[in-house]
Amino acid sequence: MEASRGGHSGAVVLTGAAGMGKTALLDEAVAAARDLPVARVAGIESERELPFAALHQLCGPLLPRIDRLPQPQRDALEITFGLQAGAVPEPFLVGLAVLSLLAEAAAEQPLVCVIDDAQWLDQASARTLAFVARRLLAESVVMIFAVREPAAETMSILRSLPELRITGLRDADARELLAEVVRWPLDVDVREAILAEARGNPLALLELPQTWSPATLAGGFGLPQGRIEESFLRRVDILPADARMLLLLAAADPVGDTALLRRATAHLQLSPEAGDPLRTAGLLQIGSRVVFRHTLVRSAVYGAASSADRRRAHQALAHATSPETDPDRHAWHHAHATIGEDESVALKLEASAGRAQARGGLAAAAAFLQRAAELSADPARRADRALLAARATYRAGSPDAATALLASSSAGPPDELRGARISLLRAEMAFASPTRSTEAPGLLLDAAQRFEGIDVVRARRTYLAAFAGAVFVGRFAGDTGLAEVAAAASKAPLPEGAAAAPDLLLDGLAQLYTDGFDGGAPLVRRALDGIRGSATDQDMVEQFYVVSHAAHTVWDDETWQELTSRHLRIARTTGALSGLTFILYQRLALHLHQGEIAQAAALIDEVDAVGVATGDGQPPVAALAVAAWRGQEADVARLLPGVTETLTARGQGAVLTAMHMFTAVLHNGLGHYAQAHAAATNATSYPPEAGFANWALVELVEAAERCGDRAAASQALERLATRTGPSGGEWGLGVEARSRALVTDGAAAEPLYREAIERLGRCRAAFMSARTHLVYGEWLRRAGRTSDARAALRTAHEMFVSFGAEAFAERAGRELAATGAPARSRVLAASTELTAQERQIARRARDGQSNVEIGAELFLSGRTVEWHLRKVFTKLGISNRRELRTALPQNALAGLPG
Known part of the structure; x- marks a missing residue:
């Protein structure tokens, strides 16, 4: 809190058993805040199923500032809090809106x-607040959480935040506190029993002695036993009915509304004096x-009540709650008061679930639907x-509970549509699971x-999803692969009528993977052209994986660039972090393809930040890819074993193929052709695979030819040509010409090298273009054409230096030196002083x-951006x-992700 006065932010999680003093420490913190504004909220057990209940309590006093937020954030927050109707906002857009709102509230102090x-x-509030806490930096906002242990689910949401464990008092302090509470002589055995039972817990030391009379404690009759809750219950048990x-009514009502409690009390015809003993106690x-x-009084009273008494309390609260102004709490109380089956209550719960989903409260919707079922x-x-409950439960992040609900749904009477939807949800759950992704293609195929x-349209979209699943698991597909x-x-x-672009894509992929590229590739290209012109944002979100894979499978880097740019914009605009990691991986690969290694490196931090925000830990794939392109052998050697092990365990064959291909690039750059040969062979070992396996064929041709394995090089070229020729396009035809030149003897190779350079210069393949200048220069030098070789090698060297591709630059430099023209020294741009995130912000x-x-684009508050910019200005001297x-060369920031 002291640091916040200097413009800094921070968060901490206090953890400890009930009664350890967490709330007392929070009170102390609030008192220490002195003149600072404090927003305070407490979770309530019976309100856990109401979406964003806690978040609304926290942000409610700050809502007058909502007009200062960007429109998408403002809309997301207003929909979440029921202030306007609209499409369900992405959870992370809500989080960004809350971050911005807190930053605005902290603008003055x-x-x-x-x-x-x-x-x-409630889970929605917990995830949102955790997201905000992890993004705090320079907003002058302090967030302090207190969590009662055990609370595995909550702590998993708050993981990565600093934790302060609150433990029991030392023995001497516990004795001193007990002496303050019990000021009369105390039997030694009783004192030791209380101290042993309390185990240093301050609340236990305060409350346990109050369960017994002074005479009983002093005489040693009836030693205290049990938990703190039991000590409260003993005091409750002696109260009038x-x-x-x-007390049970108050425990069952999460609102703390005095008027509501009085209406419920009147409904049960309780005496007006019923509250007097509670105040006295x-x-x-x-x-x-x-x-x-x-x-603890609330939870102890509610937990110890009989089911009949709880139903009676909820019935009274349902009667006291307006179905017009508070329909969700009315339905929830009504449901807890109901025995057996009741369709009218189920309908109310279903309506509440719909309202919860409209606000993004998936956990609440799941609870409503489960009770309705x-x-x-x-x-x-x-x-x-x-x-429906299973789908909401899964999307809320509880796959085990969703599996149980799916089993319940499967036990219902036969229904084809329900059966297909069950199969589809099981497939989606498998696809997202770190250990079950290999099951996804078969389940998706069954659903399709x-x-x-x-529903023919749904069937064909599900077939596309099955292609995505089969591509993703690749070599680990088992019985159901591509x-x-x-x-x-x-x-x-x-489907009836004219075929839509996704239908053309499905037909093209089916033909490509059954009959080959001759018929399939042209159809896939036509489909991609249609998707570029007609796909809605929703189509993009649902089909991005298979569409982006198809684009670089048929060597269409213009479509690849356009679609990844568009999808990145959609994800950032809507806050769809759940799919952002894959988009960032695609953008990273595209940057590497274009020779933009610095821009690719700038995405590493963002990939990591998204993983932290979503809780989806990823192996360091992005860091390995960038290290390979840069030629940093030690980094790749350090990262590769762990990445390979993780990807194999998760069944992510396509990513594993990419890792082997990246390794082949590294070793071709270093001139370690035997290692490149082995890595490229591994990357191309699953025949049906395309995508990055296509790229690996190019690496295999070069590595095998340099190793003198002309047979392997020729076989790889033959496989490559079956994919590049039918696909057309400058990128594919360019790498084919380059590869063919490498295995062609004599003067016949030169026109192929020149064709490759021309074609690759007309597309986005800048990195491969530089590599083609390199191998052409090497060929020219071996042919004794020193002057021509020097020109080609100098071009390659300058390109590699500008890319930051150290290994290839050194390889080109050695070749250039062999022609008698040493390479120019590399000049580092000032931009290298900036971090990856600073470069993104500077651009x-x-x-x-x-x-x-x-x-809004980088999931930061405006004040944090301002803090980063001040550092940028200082580093650049502006x-x-x-x-x-003017402070940076244009190419230092050009093309950064945006």
Whole structure:
């Protein structure tokens, strides 16, 4: 908090058992804040199923500042809080909106956010606040969470935040505190029993002695036993019946609304004096709000109540809650008051689930739907609702619970549509699982075939998803791989009317993987042209994986560039972080293809940041790829074993192929041709695979030829030509001409080298263009044409230096030196002093984007962007944005992801 006064931010999570003093420490922190504004909220156990309940409490007082947010963020927050209708906002866009709102609130003076009992936060609020806490840097915002242990689910959400464990008092301090509480003589055995039971827990030391009278404690009759909750319950048990029911009503109501509690009390005809014993015992205070002595009183009372009494309390609260102004809490109380099956209540819960989903509250929607399924009298409705609950539960991040709900849905009466949807959800869950992705192609194929007789359009889209799954698992596909998916897809029925671009893509991929590139590649290219011109943003989100793979499979780097740029814009605009990692990987590969190694490196931090934000830990694939292109052998050697092991365990064959291909690039650059030969052979070892396996064929031709293995080089060239020729395009035909030149003897090779240089110079393949100048220069030098070789090698060397491709630059430099013309020394641009994130921000600032706009794209607050820019200005020796254009060479920032 002291650092926040200097413009810094921070977060900490206090963890400890109930009663250890976390709330007392929070109170101390609030007192220490002195003149600073404090936003405080506490999780409530019975409110865990209501979406964004805690977030609304925290942000409610700050909403007058919402007009200062960018429009997409403002809309996301207003939809989330039910202030306007609209499409469900992406969870991470909501998080960015909250981050911006807190930053705005802290613009004048630091803001302290205190979140107590975080173990009871609703999941949507917990994930949003964790996202915000991880992105804090220069907003002058402090976030302090308190979590009661054990709370594995909450701690998994808050992981990576600094943790401060609160443990029990030392023995001497515990004795001193007990002496303050019990001021009369205490039997030695009783004192030791209390100390042993409390185990240094301050609340236990304060509360346990109050369970027994002084005489009992002094005489040693009836030693204290049990948990703190039990000590509270002993005090509850001696209360009159009306007081106990009033206490249960308060425990079952998460709102703390005094008027609501009085209406429920009146409905149960409790005596007006029912609250007097509670006040006397210090268990409950009923004023402008209903406040428990401690949250443990609430949980202990509710947990110990009989099911009949709980139903009675919820029935009274349902009667007291307006179905018009608060329909969700009304439905929730009504559901907990219901025994057996009740379709009317199930319908109310289904409507509540719809409202929760519209606000992005997937966990709440899942809870509503699960209870609705339990109350459904009709077995078919029960199965349908269980399926809806399973989908919401899975999307809320609870795959095990979703699996149980799917089993319940599968047990319902037979229904073809439901069966297809169950198969589809099982496939999606397998695809996303670190250990079950290899099951996805078969499950998706089953779902697609089930949809054929029900919904042809859905069937064909599911076949495309099956292609994506088969591509992703690659060599680990087992019984259902690309060949099997293609064979089934080729028989899929056609939709009525004119074929849409995705239908052409499906037919093209099916033909490509069954009959080869001759018929399939031209059809895939036609489909990609159609998708570029007609795909909606939703189409892009759903089909990006298979579309982007298809683009570089048929050597269409213009479509690859356009689609990745568009999808990146969509993901950043909507906050769709869940799919952003794959998009960033595609952009990284595209930057490497274009010779933009610095720009690719700038994405490494963003890939890592997205992994932290989403909780989806990824092996350092991006770092390995960049290291390979740069020629950093030690880094690749350090990273490759762990990456290979992880990708193999996860069944991610396509990524493993890319890693072997990247390794081949590294060794070809270093001149380690035997190692490059081995890596490229591994990358091309799964015949049906395309994508990066295509690139690996190019590496294999070069490595094998340099090793003197002309047979392997010729075989690789033959395989390559079957893919490049039918695909057409300058990129594919250029690498084919280059590869053919490498295995051609005598003067016949020269026109092939020249053709390759011309073709590659007309597309985005700048890195391969430089490599073609290199091998052409090497060929010219061996042919004794020193002057011509010097020109080609100098071009290659200068290109590699500008790219930052150290190994290839050194290889070209050695060849150039052999011609008698030493390579020029490399001049480092000033931009190398900037971090990857600073370069991204500098590029956007140079192009005129505001701090808020930059933050929206990079999931930062505007104030953090401003902090980074001040560091950029200092490093570059400038004072404002206008000077960015002259402070750095244009090529130092050109092409950064945006």
